[in-house]
Amino acid sequence: MALTREEVLHVARLARLAMSDDEVERFRGQLSAILEHAARVTEVVTDDVPPTSHPLPLVNVLREDVVEPSLSQEKSLSTAPESEDGRFKVPRIIEEQ
Amino acid sequence: MAELWQLDAAALAKAVRDGEASAREVVDAHLARIEAVEEDVHAFITLTPEIARAQADEVDRKRAFGERLGPLAGVPTALKDIFCTDGIRTTAGSRILEEYVPPYDGTATIKVREAGMPLLGKTNQDEFAMGSSTENSAFGVSRNPWDLARVPGGSSGGSSAAVAAGMAPITYGTDTGGSIRQPASLCGVVGVRPTYGLVSRFGLIAFASSLDQIGPFARTVRDAAAALYAVAGHDPRDSTSIAQAVPDYVASIDKGVNGLRVGVVKEGMGEGAQPAVVARVQEAAERFAGLGCSVDEVSLPSFDLALSAYYLIAPAECSSNLARYDGVRYGYRADDPRDVMDMNMRTRAHGFGDEVKRRIMLGTYALSAGYYDAYYGKAQKVRTLVIRDFDAAYEKFDFLICPTSPTTAFKIGEKADDPLAMYLSDLFTIPTNLAGSTGISVPCGLADDGLPVGLQLLGPPLSEELLFRAGYAFEQDLGPLPDPPLWGAR
Numbered sequence: 001m002a003l004t005r006e007e008v009l010h011v012a013r014l015a016r017l018a019m020s021d022d023e024v025e026r027f028r029g030q031l032s033a034i035l036e037h038a039a040r041v042t043e044v045v046t047d048d049v050p051p052t053s054h055p056l057p058l059v060n061v062l063r064e065d066v067v068e069p070s071l072s073q074e075k076s077l078s079t080a081p082e083s084e085d086g087r088f089k090v091p092r093i094i095e096e097q
Numbered sequence: 098m099a100e101l102w103q104l105d106a107a108a109l110a111k112a113v114r115d116g117e118a119s120a121r122e123v124v125d126a127h128l129a130r131i132e133a134v135e136e137d138v139h140a141f142i143t144l145t146p147e148i149a150r151a152q153a154d155e156v157d158r159k160r161a162f163g164e165r166l167g168p169l170a171g172v173p174t175a176l177k178d179i180f181c182t183d184g185i186r187t188t189a190g191s192r193i194l195e196e197y198v199p200p201y202d203g204t205a206t207i208k209v210r211e212a213g214m215p216l217l218g219k220t221n222q223d224e225f226a227m228g229s230s231t232e233n234s235a236f237g238v239s240r241n242p243w244d245l246a247r248v249p250g251g252s253s254g255g256s257s258a259a260v261a262a263g264m265a266p267i268t269y270g271t272d273t274g275g276s277i278r279q280p281a282s283l284c285g286v287v288g289v290r291p292t293y294g295l296v297s298r299f300g301l302i303a304f305a306s307s308l309d310q311i312g313p314f315a316r317t318v319r320d321a322a323a324a325l326y327a328v329a330g331h332d333p334r335d336s337t338s339i340a341q342a343v344p345d346y347v348a349s350i351d352k353g354v355n356g357l358r359v360g361v362v363k364e365g366m367g368e369g370a371q372p373a374v375v376a377r378v379q380e381a382a383e384r385f386a387g388l389g390c391s392v393d394e395v396s397l398p399s400f401d402l403a404l405s406a407y408y409l410i411a412p413a414e415c416s417s418n419l420a421r422y423d424g425v426r427y428g429y430r431a432d433d434p435r436d437v438m439d440m441n442m443r444t445r446a447h448g449f450g451d452e453v454k455r456r457i458m459l460g461t462y463a464l465s466a467g468y469y470d471a472y473y474g475k476a477q478k479v480r481t482l483v484i485r486d487f488d489a490a491y492e493k494f495d496f497l498i499c500p501t502s503p504t505t506a507f508k509i510g511e512k513a514d515d516p517l518a519m520y521l522s523d524l525f526t527i528p529t530n531l532a533g534s535t536g537i538s539v540p541c542g543l544a545d546d547g548l549p550v551g552l553q554l555l556g557p558p559l560s561e562e563l564l565f566r567a568g569y570a571f572e573q574d575l576g577p578l579p580d581p582p583l584w585g586a587r
Contacts, residue, residue, distance in 0.1 A: 008458070015416060015461040016423070016438075017454055018446035031458060033517050038459075040405040041475045044482070051477030052484060054307045054337075055293045055533020055558075061336035075200035081430035088425050091434050 002032045101126035106172045106266040106320040113171030120153035120171030124215050127173045131264045140259035142178045142236050143186050144218040152215035169327055170213030177253050177270040178219040181300040182206050189302045190224040190234040193428045193448025203300020204332045205311050212327040217265055221255030224450045226276055226304045228252050229522040232513050233452040242583040243548050247506040250280030257284040260314045262583050267315045267324045273308045275526025278538040282501035282551025285540045285578055287321040288314050292558045293533035294339040297332030305414035308530045318568040322346035346565045354570045355389035357495045364400035365499030365525050373544035374500045381541045381552045388570055397486040402479050403528040409463045409476035416460030483531045491557045499525055501538040501551035534558050539568045540578050
């Protein structure tokens with residue numbers, strides 16, 4: 001189960017992780033070894049076994065639709081690297097026409 | 098006469114109630130103890146002495162006014178740095194949250210405060226709870242009070258080391274794959290991984306949401322039971338929390354184990370574990386027989402496979418949970434980003450350590466197109482097999498025992514460059530997390546290397562009351578462990 005350089009770079013980009021050439025090489029080896037161990041699950045016969053995504057048999061936990069106190073806008077923004085006019089500020093997303 | 102910091106939580110709470118010591122004196126004794134040994138142990142990321150003293154003064158004021166004090170009032174504590182604390186920096190052991198100060202308290206934080214337990218500080222941990230040694234903390238490794246050249250275990254290693262070193266009688270951590278039980282075992286203290294959903298996770302920084310659970314550390318089983326009782330219970334702010342009353346674990350703790358059926362997990366007693374560890378657990382099995390239990394071997398065939406399934410499921414959930422660290426709403430943001438993509442990529446590259454990056458990439462891979470069914474889907478089916486194995490075992494046995502960790506505490510650096518070797522330290526704890534059930538680690542003696550060994554008691558969901566009873570009976574019969582060498586240090 002050896003990953004290629006390209007696969008590591010592809011996964012890193014999907015995961016939004018910038019990566020140096022050295023890191024790509026180091027992670028390639030480590031991830032390959034871990035995946036080889038994890039791949040043992042692929043050998044198990046599980047034809048009639050349903051998957052478990054969650055240990056509790058809970059579905060649709062709802063509450064009454066009434067307004068309750070929550071964090072103020074000011075507090076919510078207090079942790080932001082950058083904010084302006086009551087909003088989170090990020091670099092430009094849409095190009096100017 | 099023992100010093101205040103050497104007393105367990107039950108004795109401290111009694112001293113405060115009876116007016117033999119003020120809560121302020123108890124806190125000051127622990128702050129002085131921290132002052133004396135923290136440089137060696139490094140159990141804390143942040144200390145909060147002013148807050149601890151103010152909370153202690155509040156307990157003393159209540160007592161002076163004749164108000165009723167809770168069972169743990171005046172007992173100082175510390176929280177793993179993954180519990181959100183309003184106004185107190187909360188890093189999760191990560192550079193990406195190095196300056197994060199939550200604007201709110203988590204439910205467990207609130208419950209600990211309402212119990213009258215002064216907060217001494219926030220304890221060290223592997224980054225985002227990913228690791229088994231605290232070596233993945235962005236703020237340096239914690240050291241084992243039994244041998245400062247060794248790890249305290251992890252990820253909640255700061256919490257276990259603090260209890261073992263006498264810096265706090267009770268601390269709290271989280272257990273996603275063994276992160277409470279394994280460090281408890283390596284530090285010779287009691288650690289509890291409660292049933293999934295027993296303790297609210299509102300305000301807990303998420304790692305793997307179908308596996309994470311909050312639980313306590315203490316030096317006695319009785320203290321651990323009281324500490325869990327203080328934080329357990331339904332919370333409307335956590336939709337995964339169980340809506341059921343919590344029994345008073347301490348009230349029933351001395352009922353004994355006569356007539357209970359104990360299963361010794363065969364897969365935990367083989368060549369995968371250090372011989373002296375297996376020997377101590379074998380002796381524990383004989384001790385339970387002596388206490389009136391019937392003891393027999395039980396096989397959980399999927400025990401080994403659980404590790405493989407876990408290292409697909411936990412990374413998959415972590416890759417999704419940690420997507421929130423994008424440099425927008427909180428935490429670190431890379432300087433002068435060209436655009437949003439550049440901001441995301443460089444923020445995360447700088448903010449996360451290697452182990453977190455590895456797990457995010459593993460999870461992203463396991464969830465990506467073409468691999469989802471083969472890896473993640475298959476791991477979820479193996480998870481069902483693990484649950485079926487436990488269900489079958491609990492038809493024949495009331496609880497199971499096996500080693501908590503395959504080995505005693507290992508040397509700092511020994512496994513740091515080999516992620517897979519590190520993962521194997523959670524071999525015996527992971528199945529419980531996959532099943533959503535409960536487990537306790539109780540010290541069961543020392544190995545031939547002079548380091549503590551943890552006995553793991555496993556039970557079906559919501560069997561904490563029974564496990565505390567069994568752990569208490571065992572602990573009382575065994576008698577106390579010798580003190581760690583650091584105990585005498587001043």
